[in-house]
Amino acid sequence: MTNINDIARLAGVSVSTVSRVLNNYKYVAKNKRESVLKVIEEMNYTPNKHAIDLIRGETRTIGVILPYNNNPSFDQLLNGILAKALENEFLITVLPSKYSKEKEMEYLEKLKSKLFDGIIITSRANDWETIIPYSDYGSIVSCEYTEHTEIGCSYIDRYSSFLDAFQLLKNKGHHTAAFTTARLESNSTKQMLDAYHEIFGALPSGYHISDCLCLEDGYEAAKQFLQLPERPTAIYANGDEVAGGMYLYAKSQQMKVPSDLAIIGQENQPVGIGLGLTTVDHQLMKVGEQACSLVIKKSRKKMKIPYRIVVRESV
Amino acid sequence: MTNINDIARLAGVSVSTVSRVLNNYKYVAKNKRESVLKVIEEMNYTPNKHAIDLIRGETRTIGVILPYNNNPSFDQLLNGILAKALENEFLITVLPSKYSKEKEMEYLEKLKSKLFDGIIITSRANDWETIIPYSDYGSIVSCEYTEHTEIGCSYIDRYSSFLDAFQLLKNKGHHTAAFTTARLESNSTKQMLDAYHEIFGALPSGYHISDCLCLEDGYEAAKQFLQLPERPTAIYANGDEVAGGMYLYAKSQQMKVPSDLAIIGQENQPVGIGLGLTTVDHQLMKVGEQACSLVIKKSRKKMKIPYRIVVRESV
DNA sequence: CCTTGACTTGAAATGGATTTCATAAATTAG
């Protein structure tokens, strides 16, 4: 491999001059600039990025910690992040965690080793106390709200959105509702439960099913809900794919949506458009974009992204 | 930032010894190893990855050129790649191209600048002739077959799979079929047309719609197909989301699937399971895994991944 | 004619590790 020294030697100048040419520095004699460029061309030379990153202490690369990469919600986040990164000529490295604490720490160590300028945590397994020390080594942005001032946040006010969704169901005449969530231990699930109590009061037993991720999970969840002695008349699904599964199960039982069963989904995903599902759109793409912007700007601001309810025919 | 020299000084040893401790080299006196580790701990030291990559000339990072990152097919590929990378402790950097020749070249230049050990091209805009010279700088693996020996391939025999799918429709009594594709100029589309001619002969005008990516595109395509004077009785969709859209349009017109309209999709995606869509599963996740393995092994083998037809109720 | 500022250039320091080479001490084998 040819390096900058070779170029300098062949062009009969110093490495400083070659570097100046490479970086478009103003004061280089025209003839020298040309001969340097000629040698670079001839030798098919490209500067070594590691040497540059080493000395500059910057990589223009962001790591994105993602528990699952085949999940539509995280996909939307990632899409937003990628779009904004592309716009700003940053690269994105995907860091799958499967909610493993060890993996997460491994990735944070890479921030410390200067591999990334910053990290976006879409969802996490570790405590903030464990994570925060790493904010010394690069900006850390979370897609979930936290008080900690060391962490930038691009987040959704999920509690409010859950209140709104439940209220919508209540206004339609339902005095209870069932719902599904992804992880039982997540913050989001806690907020969901709180919002439920706020609107409907006590949660009937069997009205909450966790670990729902895909269409099939929704199908199964609906089956379980509808086999309960006291059938729910409305369901709030944690995603439109899950809601889609519920819809398909209801249809398979000759039930009418929304008259026999109201279904509201989340995230305004493609499947919901076709099925006419009413959905709480948390605008995850925008959440991702904003998160990426914060990392790029090394900002620790707390940015709340507005959600909206997209009304179709399933409620 | 503390570096290896600081550690050496504080521990009263040479940098070589510190490096030996860091790399678990056998021959270091127990007491020195311990004092080095103690200083590392105290100083909260982590080696700089760029310095390591610079001298080792290796990064354990793979770049993945991806035209769209919100497309279910490319998502499946990416998932496979990520799974295999995780298993082998490689990192994945996502390189969105939108089929831009310039972007692609930019990414290949990064391979040359040593940022990646290799690149996976899931789909491309540039000619192979333009791409091949970069194989000198790292392994390049394609998810599409090419004769060129410089490029590793993890691919699907699409032509065969298209023949099989059309033959299936023909066996069910259809003597023509309509179909959709993603990009008009893609290799895959050419093979689709060839396969069509092979099985059905001449393509009726209006029986091929391109630029179909999502459920809504499928919905619209079905509408167009079914408004033709000579309605097709069967459609081969380039993806289950697209097929799902077609299914929903057919249903909205009170048509029965498969008796009024047969639909076959591709890639065995979640939406198709719920809708009972027959689908050609190209096992893109496996294609991704294999592609990643090839890059890691720096292999230029041509690996054909078998496809299978998943029979459900839509044909 | 002298001063000032705009150009132009190269030597050397810098970023931070790994690795080879040389050397020396401590064992082990014969």
Added chain:
DNA sequence: CTAATTTATGAAATCCATTTCAAGTCAAGG
């Protein structure tokens, strides 16, 4: 008891580019 290994360590070279510092040329302004 000597020769051959094994163990242990540091100096210095290496990977490759950027940037500061110092110094020099040249033209314009007073």
